[in-house]
Amino acid sequence: MNLGCCDCYDESSLKENISLRPGFKRHQLNKIQPSTRSIQSVDSSTTINYDFIHIRSIFQLILLIYRRLIYTSIRIYYNLINFIFRNSLVDQFRSNEPCTKEQEQAFYNYKFNDIPEHLKFNPFILEGYRSNLNFKQSLLSFFYLHNESTNIYSHAFAFLYFLIFMPKNLPWNIINKNYQCLFFALCHVFSTIAPWFGSTVYHLFMNHRNGQKIYNKLLAFDVLAIWITQSIGALLPVYMSVIDFNFTFKYFYMTLYVLLAIRSLYDVLIVGGRMRRRFGFSSLVFMRFVSIYLRTYSNKINNYDDLILQELYPIIGALVSAFRIPEIFSPGTFDLFLNSHNLMHFLVVLATFHLHSSAVTDLILLSNYV
Numbered sequence: 001m002n003l004g005c006c007d008c009y010d011e012s013s014l015k016e017n018i019s020l021r022p023g024f025k026r027h028q029l030n031k032i033q034p035s036t037r038s039i040q041s042v043d044s045s046t047t048i049n050y051d052f053i054h055i056r057s058i059f060q061l062i063l064l065i066y067r068r069l070i071y072t073s074i075r076i077y078y079n080l081i082n083f084i085f086r087n088s089l090v091d092q093f094r095s096n097e098p099c100t101k102e103q104e105q106a107f108y109n110y111k112f113n114d115i116p117e118h119l120k121f122n123p124f125i126l127e128g129y130r131s132n133l134n135f136k137q138s139l140l141s142f143f144y145l146h147n148e149s150t151n152i153y154s155h156a157f158a159f160l161y162f163l164i165f166m167p168k169n170l171p172w173n174i175i176n177k178n179y180q181c182l183f184f185a186l187c188h189v190f191s192t193i194a195p196w197f198g199s200t201v202y203h204l205f206m207n208h209r210n211g212q213k214i215y216n217k218l219l220a221f222d223v224l225a226i227w228i229t230q231s232i233g234a235l236l237p238v239y240m241s242v243i244d245f246n247f248t249f250k251y252f253y254m255t256l257y258v259l260l261a262i263r264s265l266y267d268v269l270i271v272g273g274r275m276r277r278r279f280g281f282s283s284l285v286f287m288r289f290v291s292i293y294l295r296t297y298s299n300k301i302n303n304y305d306d307l308i309l310q311e312l313y314p315i316i317g318a319l320v321s322a323f324r325i326p327e328i329f330s331p332g333t334f335d336l337f338l339n340s341h342n343l344m345h346f347l348v349v350l351a352t353f354h355l356h357s358s359a360v361t362d363l364i365l366l367s368n369y370v
């Protein structure tokens with residue numbers, strides 16, 4: 001791409017212009033020629049730099065608009081909160097916290113360096129931290145905007161949505177006819193509600209003043225809730241993938257899945273560690289992909305889109321979270337919205353919609369077997 005003025009460069013007209021200058025001799029033209037070419041090459045390189053600057057400017061403009069939108073939203077949000085609660089929440093925070101005036105104004109906006117070590121897991125989130133809150137303050141922080149708000153809201157609303165609307169969406173008239181369908185339906189309901197509750201509690205109280213001791217308990221609670229979805233929630237799709245196989249293979253396969261689920265619980269809960277937690281469910285995910293493949297051996301109607309997407313979205317979410325995208329490219333810009341953990345939260349909610357859709361199909365299919 002060349003948008004510079006050297007597109008209009010005409011060598012003969014340039015020579016003519018130079019030769020027309022007073023005192024210029026024709027034989028000097030050849031000496032001039034290499035230097036004019038170097039001008040052209042300099043112009044070309046400058047044009048490429050301009051292109052780069054254009055892209056950078058556009059990116060910076062997008063970031064500027066994004067920041068402006070966020071700051072405007074925050075201002076509107078706080079005006080609204082203050083209008084509704086008339087500073088009663090602020091007073092609540094102030095009552096127990098001896099702190100400086102600056103901290104009083106920004107008790108929900110600590111910087112990365114101000115928070116305890118066990119909360120410093122993302123150095124690209126610079127501001128908006130809560131710290132050293134008691135139970136009531138943590139609970140009330142639900143109404144304030146900080147860098148955990150999007151994580152809390154995304155899973156709190158998912159919890160309410162799945163609790164209220166999802167059970168209504170199940171074909172209970174078919175399910176109630178036999179115990180096997182009822183067992184798998186209840187497993188599905190439990191496992192699609194549990195993770196949102198665990199995650200909301202973890203994110204809401206993670207900044208509690210009791211420090212790492214309570215943080216570890218909250219984290220264990222969150223991980224346990226995720227395990228419920230990964231193991232109990234996947235029982236139905238795994239079972240349906242081998243339902244047409246002979247008795248020995250079917251029960252060997254299900255026993256293997258249960259043993260791997262117990263092993264993964266031990267890894268993520270007892271052994272712990274960030275990497276263990278991140279890859280602790282990989283054996284179950286692998287086995288579920290094998291299950292999707294095994295379905296191709298039967299002639300059942302299989303909802304492959306839902307089965308694949310319910311696995312794919314959390315994998316993308318885990319990768320985005322592991323590589324800290326997008327905040328790694330612009331630290332501090334995504335403190336409140338759209339950081340890697342926020343994106344991961346949205347993707348796992350999306351995956352659960354597909355999990356639910358495939359579960360409805362499987363329950364109807366299962367009812368034909370019993």
Ligand SMILES: [Zn+2]
Pocket residue numbers: 151199203341345
């Ligand atoms: Zn989370």
